[in-house]
Amino acid sequence: MNKTSIKDSIAFKNREGNEKIFKYIFLSAALISVISVIAIIVFVFGKGIRPFFGDDAYSFTNFITGLRWAPSDNEFGIFYMIAGSLLSTLGAIVLGVPVGLLTAVYIAELAPKKIEAILRPAIELLAGIPSVIFGVFGLGIIVPIIKDISPQQSGQSMLAVILVLTMMILPTIISLSLSSIRAIPKSYKDASYGLGASKIQTIFKCILPAAKSGILAAVVLGIGRAIGETTAVMMVAGNNSGGIPLSIWDKTRPLTSNVAMEMGYASGQHQELLFSTGVVLFIFIMVINYVLIKITSKVGSEGEKR
């Protein structure tokens, strides 16, 4: 028998080899992101740690606790920036979470289809607006209004930062809470209605508690977005050279602004200390990511024996 079998074809014989090659192509594609993150960490940390060692080392304590940033006086304190970043983020979360959560609940449970058809694209568009446009809006509209009502001279202030950040984190909070609310099984709602609960009671006592892990993840991601935001914030913050913001009317200088504003022309130790600022920011982001992983892994195991 001399029949030609598909098993004799060259392609068939080579298939195993091809499979291997493709596996490596996929692997190398996947490695690019890992390599990028490692490269960034090595580079930023390497440069950022250097100013604290050696003969002309800058005091790490002065750096981390300092209340003034004045490169011309060789003074590099970032504590007031850390405070500014954290306070602005806190403000944005305090405003953004309730608004975002109520919006998500409204879309998921209450809104008629027609209103949802307007709301969802609007929120998606808000998410897609470039950061600089938020900054322009903040500078053109929010800052002048604040200037009118503020007890201080300038409208550029922590309040302006908080308002811009609130707008920017809303889409994150809304869309993530929305999907966690939508993921609640209908049987929970049936059980609640079956016990004589009203719609509002069902939302607050049954749906939101059941969605809490997802909502928490949304909040943490919102914090990450707010603390890392640069361009828009830089345009409305005022970027003072020292002093912890004590009221919402005070100017502030978030960590991100500091790096973005001066990196272009800084050199020597000044430049390295900007990297150090980046390291501090990086550490905040890593903590946030760690918390996020903890929360989301809990979502999967929700209902297991606690």
Next chain:
Amino acid sequence: MNNNSKFSVEDLDLFYGDFQALKKINMEIQEKEITALIGPSGCGKSTFLKTLNRMNDLVEGVTIKGKISLDGKDIFKEMDAISLRTRVGMVFQQPNPFPMSIYDNVAYGPRIHGITKKSVLDEIVERSLRQAAIWDEVKDKLKKSALAISGGQQQRLCIARTLAIEPEVILMDEPTSALDPISTLKIEDLAVELKKDYTIIMVTHNMQQAARISDKTAFFLVGEVVEFDSTENIFNNPKDIRTEEYITGRFG
């Protein structure tokens, strides 16, 4: 109208959009009895059950005609859905405890109806769990998640949760279809025990179950009640040939 009638259903029609799911249903459901609703899938028995506590109100596009009264009061015109549901509790096909502790599950109903005092809640929780014959199994883990107990225990917990709102009627929608035989027997024993104090209406696919525990049985077919009589008559002397064919397993 019979004096012991709890629910009285007159000429009930129900439509999902254009589709008529229930046709001219007339039924008198007796107090402190178990009424079983049987019939093939899609015959309308679950739809009928859900109409009794107005859970169908939540479905879009439903129209209901006819009259249902509970103790002589029209449930659509003289009662709101919330107060109706506190009198007519429901146990679902799949055990559906909330993702909270066992205690909070049972206390959910009393809490939404305004009971906040810890000692009162403790008492209701214990009483309801005892009535649902699950107290001994869970009394040491009331703070544990309700999702951590077995399916059969979850279903008895759901019954306890319903009992906690002190209903008069308990609707059960195939309460044992997701359970193993031993858990099923426990639920059946419990239903028989509960009928001393409650009126029970139960949808079931399991004909032996209907025969074992119910007092009255209604046979549904394509949206109509073919026959409604004492369980004994339905299973031993069915008047309608379709009932006989169904209970002897010739179709369905």
